[in-house]
Amino acid sequence: MTLNPKIKDRRSPLTPAGRGKGAWLATLEAGAHALQSAAPLKDFDVYVVGFHCAKGEPGHQMEAHHYCKVVNDDLLQCVLFDGNTRDAQLIGIEYIVSEHLFETLPEEERPYWHPHNFELLSGQLVAPGLPEKAEKAFMKRLLNSYGKTWHTWHTAGLDGPGTGLPYGDPKLMWSFNRDGECDETLKRDRDEAMGLDTDARRADRQSFLDGARPQHGVDAMRDDFPGATPIPGVVDVRDTTAPTDPGRPS
Structure with a gap:
């Protein structure tokens, strides 16, 4: 995937452990380009940037660059990096499902899946380089x-x-679900470095409110962020007696 030249670079914050690249690499790369296929990677062509927090660890927050493949209307697969340049490090994966597919998950599986409405309605999740519409x-x-x-x-x-190097067990990550949960310096640093206007996106996305439904997991980390403020359209299913519609988004 070649980034839109209008997208500003966001470089990896570290240099991995290990020695420099040897001369053997040029031969390997030439052979790979000529003889090998990268077919599974070709459709990872949707680029979005947001913020993640480890579930149960409110101080473990970071910026995450997603490169996603749209499998179908209900499923996306994303590889996650700590930047958008060639030196970016692979830091994780994310699977995204529609409300329709989420409702088919067994109860014991659902606590692994975080809700997305705050990320969307707050303007924090952005797709740099895409035309506004x-x-x-x-x-x-x-x-x-x-x-x-x-x-x-x-x-x-x-x-x-x-x-x-990647130490320890993988961490299950969670979404932010209220104003005041995501650290302001993280947001400001990303927006200034990449020339993004989160506030303008937030204002524009208020047109989504009529379609926003209560979600599971909104309150999963509520006690970890005392003083955080709810926003319209982001409601935990346990906070309402209104029935949820498991149908597909319009």
């Missing part, structure tokens, strides 16, 4: 959806510098 249409398709995200490498974040 195309980005808005794509984000509307994600309304009421859910993500299952695992990070395998902590390269940098709110809680300090990362590690030179």
Whole structure:
């Protein structure tokens, strides 16, 4: 995937452990380009940037660059990086399902999946480089959806510098669901570096409100962020007696 030249670079915050590239690499790359196929990667052509938090660890926050493949109307698969340049490190994966597919999941599986409505309605999730109308249409398709995200490498974040190699167990990541949960310095740093206007996106996406339905998991980390403020359209299913519609987004 070649990035739109209008998208500003966001480089990886670290250099991985290990020695420099040897001369053997040029031969390997030439052979790979000529003889091998990268077919599974060719359709990962949707690029979005947001913020993640480890479930149950409110201080473990970071910026995440998603490169996604639209499998069908109900499923996306994403590979996650800590930047958008050739030196970016692979830090995890995310699967995204529609509300329709989420409702088919067994009860014991649902706690692994975070809700997306706050990310959309707050303007925090963005698709840099897409024309405004195309980005808005794509984000509307994600309304009421859910993500299952695992990070395998902590390269940098709110809680300090990362590690030179991917240590320890994968972390299940969660979404932010109220104003005041995502650290302001993370948001400001990304927006200034990439020339993004989150506030303008937030205002524009208020047109999504009529389609936003209560979601599971909105309150999963409520007690971890005392003082955070709810926003319209982001409601946990346990906070309402209104029936939810498991149908597909319009």
